[in-house]
Amino acid sequence: MLCACSGEQFRFEEADFSVCGVSSRTGEWESRFEDSQVEDVESTLKETVSLNYEEARALLGRLEFQKGNLDAALQVFRGIDIAGLKPKLTRAIVERSRRRRARSKMEILHASVMSMHSVSLLLEAILLKSKALEGLGLVEGGESSVPPNVYLKNFPARECGIILDIAEAAFPDGMGEGLGEDCKLQEMLHQALLLLPGLWKVAGSHKEAVDSHRRVLSRPWNLPPQKLATVQKCLAGLLLHGGAETTEVEEALLLLFILSKNMAEEEIIFDPEVVYHLSFALSIYGLPENLAEHIERTPPGGYCRRERWYLLALCYSAAGHDEAGLNLLRKATGSSERRRPPICRLSCWRRSFGVGFSRRVVELAGGRPELAGVAHHLLGISCGRSARSSSSDVERSSFYEQSQRALGDAAAAHGDDPEVMLTLGWEFALRRSPAAALMTAAKYLDSVAGSSVRGWELLVLAAASEGNLEDAKGIVDLALEETGEGDQLGLLRLKGLLHSLRGEAGQAIETYRLLLAVIQARNQNLAGYPHPKEAAAAVKDLEMDAWLDLAGIYRDLASWSDSEICLLKAKSISRFSSRCWHERGKLLEARGLLGDALSAFHVSSTLDPHHAPSMVATAALLAGLGRRARPAARSLLMNALQLDPMSHVAWLSLGRVYKMEGSLLQAADCFQAAHDLMASSPSRGSSEESINQGEDGVYNIL
Numbered sequence: 001m002l003c004a005c006s007g008e009q010f011r012f013e014e015a016d017f018s019v020c021g022v023s024s025r026t027g028e029w030e031s032r033f034e035d036s037q038v039e040d041v042e043s044t045l046k047e048t049v050s051l052n053y054e055e056a057r058a059l060l061g062r063l064e065f066q067k068g069n070l071d072a073a074l075q076v077f078r079g080i081d082i083a084g085l086k087p088k089l090t091r092a093i094v095e096r097s098r099r100r101r102a103r104s105k106m107e108i109l110h111a112s113v114m115s116m117h118s119v120s121l122l123l124e125a126i127l128l129k130s131k132a133l134e135g136l137g138l139v140e141g142g143e144s145s146v147p148p149n150v151y152l153k154n155f156p157a158r159e160c161g162i163i164l165d166i167a168e169a170a171f172p173d174g175m176g177e178g179l180g181e182d183c184k185l186q187e188m189l190h191q192a193l194l195l196l197p198g199l200w201k202v203a204g205s206h207k208e209a210v211d212s213h214r215r216v217l218s219r220p221w222n223l224p225p226q227k228l229a230t231v232q233k234c235l236a237g238l239l240l241h242g243g244a245e246t247t248e249v250e251e252a253l254l255l256l257f258i259l260s261k262n263m264a265e266e267e268i269i270f271d272p273e274v275v276y277h278l279s280f281a282l283s284i285y286g287l288p289e290n291l292a293e294h295i296e297r298t299p300p301g302g303y304c305r306r307e308r309w310y311l312l313a314l315c316y317s318a319a320g321h322d323e324a325g326l327n328l329l330r331k332a333t334g335s336s337e338r339r340r341p342p343i344c345r346l347s348c349w350r351r352s353f354g355v356g357f358s359r360r361v362v363e364l365a366g367g368r369p370e371l372a373g374v375a376h377h378l379l380g381i382s383c384g385r386s387a388r389s390s391s392s393d394v395e396r397s398s399f400y401e402q403s404q405r406a407l408g409d410a411a412a413a414h415g416d417d418p419e420v421m422l423t424l425g426w427e428f429a430l431r432r433s434p435a436a437a438l439m440t441a442a443k444y445l446d447s448v449a450g451s452s453v454r455g456w457e458l459l460v461l462a463a464a465s466e467g468n469l470e471d472a473k474g475i476v477d478l479a480l481e482e483t484g485e486g487d488q489l490g491l492l493r494l495k496g497l498l499h500s501l502r503g504e505a506g507q508a509i510e511t512y513r514l515l516l517a518v519i520q521a522r523n524q525n526l527a528g529y530p531h532p533k534e535a536a537a538a539v540k541d542l543e544m545d546a547w548l549d550l551a552g553i554y555r556d557l558a559s560w561s562d563s564e565i566c567l568l569k570a571k572s573i574s575r576f577s578s579r580c581w582h583e584r585g586k587l588l589e590a591r592g593l594l595g596d597a598l599s600a601f602h603v604s605s606t607l608d609p610h611h612a613p614s615m616v617a618t619a620a621l622l623a624g625l626g627r628r629a630r631p632a633a634r635s636l637l638m639n640a641l642q643l644d645p646m647s648h649v650a651w652l653s654l655g656r657v658y659k660m661e662g663s664l665l666q667a668a669d670c671f672q673a674a675h676d677l678m679a680s681s682p683s684r685g686s687s688e689e690s691i692n693q694g695e696d697g698v699y700n701i702l
Contacts, residue, residue, distance in 0.1 A: 278294060
């Protein structure tokens with residue numbers, strides 16, 4: 001007899017497995033299987049005295065699965081009453097897994113308790129049934145109203161979850177170390193633990209996939225360190241990229257920290273995907289310094305030198321440590337350490353490094369148009385910034401030409417790229433071409449559906465530069481309606497500036513009061529922002545600008561006490577700001593305290609030697625002190641024009657100095673330059689100037 005069941009007799013001659021293509025008769029059985037499969041059957045029969053109905057089906061289904069007949073294997077597995085076997089399997093695992101020394105010598109297991117081999121065989125059948133369902137890719141449907149070979153999409157995961165249910169019931173505190181003869185059971189369990197989350201993901205059930213990962217990690221299952229790390233990594237990835245809440249992101253960070261520590265201690269092999277997830281999570285929370293620490297602790301061999309330096313450079317740059325980031329980038333690009341310039345020429349070296357690096361990118365892009373456009377875009381940005389910070393007229397003109405040419409090439413390669421359009425628009429605005437800036441800004445906003453605050457700011461500035469202050473105000477109101485609450489701070493300041501330009505002091509003050517109230521509310525909720533440090537710094541800078549703008553408005557209204565209060569508020573934010581001292585000098589000058597005003601301007605120039613408005617204000621005061629002070633005033637104005645050649649106030653003051661000295665021809669040229677610049681400057685009068693035109697920022701009109 002081939003099989004004798006302990007309870008119910010199962011005879012192959014009475015059962016027909018024709019759906020599998022296997023005859024129930026012994027002769028046909030032997031003719032159907034290969035030698036390796038026959039050996040597998042023989043070893044199974046040797047390990048057990050008898051096979052019952054379910055065990056025979058489990059064995060036959062395994063053979064069909066090994067041959068690749070998934071549908072046939074599934075038909076065999078469906079005959080196993082898994083729900084009825086769950087209590088028996090749980091009891092067998094509990095009884096059989098006890099250590100022999102924990103049992104009395106006289107204690108004999110009941111004959112109805114399954115052997116560990118039978119348990120492993122049936123658990124394997126459940127596992128293979130799940131794999132067969134997954135392999136067949138069965139479609140969604142109901143078991144009662146559709147053919148028997150059509151199941152729910154999540155049915156494979158539910159079948160596989162039965163194994164984990166049995167294991168959790170048998171091992172409430174997890175699986176102990178060293179099952180000994182039960183190693184087959186442990187192998188089946190480990191396979192199910194690793195398969196279950198993937199089945200839920202295939203079914204599209206994100207929550208169940210996360211829960212199954214957590215079930216795996218909630219108890220010790222004797223998983224090897226590398227397999228355990230795989231489960232932890234998959235759970236972290238699901239939590240990070242599945243639209244999780246803040247608490248779940250923190251859970252993912254904790255898992256990634258554990259994995260990073262294990263990789264650093266070489267308990268598991270290095271996995272770049274862990275670093276990718278960690279980079280994403282720490283970037284969300286604005287913690288680039290922590291990411292740099294984890295990259296530095298990565299064991300040798302995880303990254304090549306240049307890749308490590310490049311990643312660290314990005315981290316330090318995001319953290320605001322530009323010097324450290326530049327040094328690492330120079331190493332990554334192969335620059336020699338001996339070529340580093342002295343500290344006094346550091347800013348010049350940074351500009352030249354940026355331009356040189358961009359040119360190298362253009363050369364490397366070669367005939368690849370998808371990269372050439374990006375490379376020319378970067379070169380245009382670098383040359384434009386170098387032009388605005390250059391002190392030489394020849395160098396400035398050369399950089400402007402290179403910037404325009406590079407941006408033109410970028411537009412030719414990627415004319416529909418919104419970022420290229422935005423950069424071109426700002427270059428037009430900063431070079432006082434308001435018509436071109438207005439057209440480019442409108443085109444850019446159309447391409448991004450009005451979702452960019454920088455685009456709205458550019459459009460407002462271009463309209464104001466053309467003298468259309470009413471249109472500019474309407475654009476600001478429209479921008480406030482189109483953008484979200486988190487992006488409205490800069491737009492509110494622009495609205496206040498426009499009211500001030502139009503002489504509407506009362507409305508300007510009310511707008512600034514609203515802006516400061518919003519800033520105060522924002523400061524209380526900065527902890528919930530993705531980058532709290534950067535957000536706090538940006539809000540503080542905007543708050544200081546708002547107080548300084550208010551101080552200027554009250555100064556024009558001759559409200560000295562209110563202007564002084566606003567200045568004190570601004571100084572409480574940044575006491576050593578050159579703008580604060582410059583505004584204080586303007587207030588003292590308006591009150592007739594010229595000596596104190598000159599001292600305030602001197603402090604402002606000391607704090608920032610490149611603050612052109614302070615140079616212009618100092619020169620204006622010196623020019624009124626008599627003939628002996630005029631050469632010093634002229635020198636200051638020429639230095640200011642080297643720093644900011646687009647300042648019409650500096651040209652106007654220089655023309656006055658030349659007129660006082662009797663140089664009428666030079667004075668006429670300066671007055672003409674001032675007139676041309678004023679035509680494209682949204683200023684309130686000859687005593688006002690636009691500054692801070694670098695780095696694609698909006699004019700901060702003082």
